[in-house]
Amino acid sequence: MTATSKGSDSRTSISPEKFKELRIKVKFRVKAVLASPAPAERAPGSLLGDDLPYLEPGEATWGPDAPKYVAEWRRNLDLKAWGQEMRELERELKAEQGDEDVSHLKGVLFWSNVCYFSGLALAGVCNPMAGNPIAAFLISTAIFCRWTMVGHHSSHGGYNSQQVEEGGEFGRFHRKAFAKGPLRRVVDWLDWMLPEAWDVEHNNLHHYKLGEVGDPDLVERNLQDIRKQNIPKPLKYVQVAALMLMWKWFYYAPNTLKEMNLWERERAEKNPKRYEMKEKIFTVEPGHSASIVTTVIELFKGNVRPIVAMTKVLAPFAFFHYVLCPLPFYLLGGPQLGAIALANMVLADIITNVHSFIVIATNHCGRDVYRFDTTVAPKSDEFYLRAVIGSANFRTAYTTPGRPEGKPSGVLGNINDFMHGWLNYQIEHHMFPDMSMLSYQKAMPRVKEACERHGVPYVQESVWIRLKRTTSIMVGSENMLQWERGM
Numbered sequence: 275m276t277a278t279s280k281g282s283d284s285r286t287s288i289s290p291e292k293f294k295e296l297r298i299k300v301k302f303r304v305k306a307v308l309a310s311p312a313p314a315e316r317a318p319g320s321l322l323g324d325d326l327p328y329l330e331p332g333e334a335t336w337g338p339d340a341p342k343y344v345a346e347w348r349r350n351l352d353l354k355a356w357g358q359e360m361r362e363l364e365r366e367l368k369a370e371q372g373d374e375d376v377s378h379l380k381g382v383l384f385w386s387n388v389c390y391f392s393g394l395a396l397a398g399v400c401n402p403m404a405g406n407p408i409a410a411f412l413i414s415t416a417i418f419c420r421w422t423m424v425g426h427h428s429s430h431g432g433y434n435s436q437q438v439e440e441g442g443e444f445g446r447f448h449r450k451a452f453a454k455g456p457l458r459r460v461v462d463w464l465d466w467m468l469p470e471a472w473d474v475e476h477n478n479l480h481h482y483k484l485g486e487v488g489d490p491d492l493v494e495r496n497l498q499d500i501r502k503q504n505i506p507k508p509l510k511y512v513q514v515a516a517l518m519l520m521w522k523w524f525y526y527a528p529n530t531l532k533e534m535n536l537w538e539r540e541r542a543e544k545n546p547k548r549y550e551m552k553e554k555i556f557t558v559e560p561g562h563s564a565s566i567v568t569t570v571i572e573l574f575k576g577n578v579r580p581i582v583a584m585t586k587v588l589a590p591f592a593f594f595h596y597v598l599c600p601l602p603f604y605l606l607g608g609p610q611l612g613a614i615a616l617a618n619m620v621l622a623d624i625i626t627n628v629h630s631f632i633v634i635a636t637n638h639c640g641r642d643v644y645r646f647d648t649t650v651a652p653k654s655d656e657f658y659l660r661a662v663i664g665s666a667n668f669r670t671a672y673t674t675p676g677r678p679e680g681k682p683s684g685v686l687g688n689i690n691d692f693m694h695g696w697l698n699y700q701i702e703h704h705m706f707p708d709m710s711m712l713s714y715q716k717a718m719p720r721v722k723e724a725c726e727r728h729g730v731p732y733v734q735e736s737v738w739i740r741l742k743r744t745t746s747i748m749v750g751s752e753n754m755l756q757w758e759r760g761m
Contacts (some may be wrong), residue, residue, distance in 0.1 A: 347731065356655070356656055373436065376447065382419065385692070386419035398606075433710055468530065485643075485646045523566070554579075557577060636737065639748075640740060664741055666735065671715050672719045701721060
């Protein structure tokens with residue numbers, strides 16, 4: 275590369291090293307611009323740092339060497355010391371896990387079954403069409419519990435070390451056995467989502483690409499269609515409310531299936547001798563979510579693979595929930611009793627959708643939560659940091675009244691955690707994904723104290739406040755914090 279002055283043959287040369295450095299900087303800038311939402315997609319008048327430059331490659335993102343425009347807490351942070359403290363805590367908590375943790379899980383499952391069968395017993399008595407939703411609420415709570423507490427933590431491997439039996443056999447709650455195959459899916463965790471697809475989408479991609487471009491559950495990106503709409507804001511909120519009523523089968527089931535299919539294809543490309551190449555189901559581009567709308571659009575384009583695959587995924591739960599459960603009431607009491615039971619099943623599904631949306635979609639969204647354009651290595655110091663600043667906790671057992679001195683929780687605290695689906699420990703869960711529910715109760719106060727001592731932002735608010743912050747992101751009123759802008 276040369277630069278020539280007008281009217282002169284003299285040339286200023288740039289060394290190959292300098293040229294390579296400039297090329298890297300240009301490449302990084304282009305990548306950052308492409309990865310960042312377009313200006314029209316950002317909330318107007320935002321004060322969240324859209325005017326700040328992106329950090330250069332090689333520039334410190336934390337510590338005293340970080341640029342002056344980087345947030346003060348980041349420049350003051352000793353990330354290595356904080357990360358080492360978190361690793362030691364993780365090792366300590368895992369070493370403490372034992373039979374008590376499994377007994378606690380079984381207790382949660384017991385109360386889930388109590389709710390479910392009590393709801394079924396009352397399904398022909400409590401008429402939701404006459405204003406009595408008790409049966410539907412009990413059934414909904416049980417389904418919610420099976421997903422967010424039993425299925426969620428078992429599939430993460432939170433109880434693996436306690437679920438290896440003599441001879442190397444895996445117990446029911448080991449991640450390699452839980453809900454694997456059609457029969458175990460029915461017995462362990464029958465829901466709209468395919469457990470194997472959930473394992474790829476949630477346990478792998480979401481947890482180890484939290485808030486990144488590769489995170490399939492990045493709310494700010496996934497809701498761009500609503501954020502960009504040039505319509506009155508109340509109409510945007512109506513769309514968000516509609517999504518809450520049906521998001522499990524409308525979004526989660528197809529999107530987890532899509533991610534599993536892409537993951538299986540990528541695996542086969544890397545190791546064709548071991549894995550068979552699967553046919554591509556959805557034609558949506560990577561980084562774009564799939565939904566029932568996507569499935570229908572694909573059908574009109576002549577691609578029947580999504581509708582066939584989705585039928586196989588949705589049919590087991592739909593048949594069990596909407597046919598088998600109301601059927602005895604219809605046979606015993608005729609159409610009127612059958613209609614009441616069916617109404618309870620419909621309402622239970624709606625309540626479960628809303629309940630789970632409120633405690634799940636709000637975990638990693640808000641104007642005080644970070645998103646990331648760059649990747650990070652699992653279990654690195656910054657991985658632990660991003661788990662904290664890319665998540666939000668709700669009220670936990672430790673902050674609930676009635677907690678005995680020296681104990682992580684009391685009766686009210688356990689009820690609080692149960693109704694939150696144990697998703698109120700989202701910070702600790704993303705730091706240490708493969709731990710038991712009891713371990714999160716123990717970890718929370720210690721992680722929070724360490725964050726306060728090291729100056730790391732630790733977001734903990736009522737779930738209702740977090741819902742408001744999340745919907746503000748969804749409709750485009752606010753933006754998330756951008757890590758690469760030094761916020």
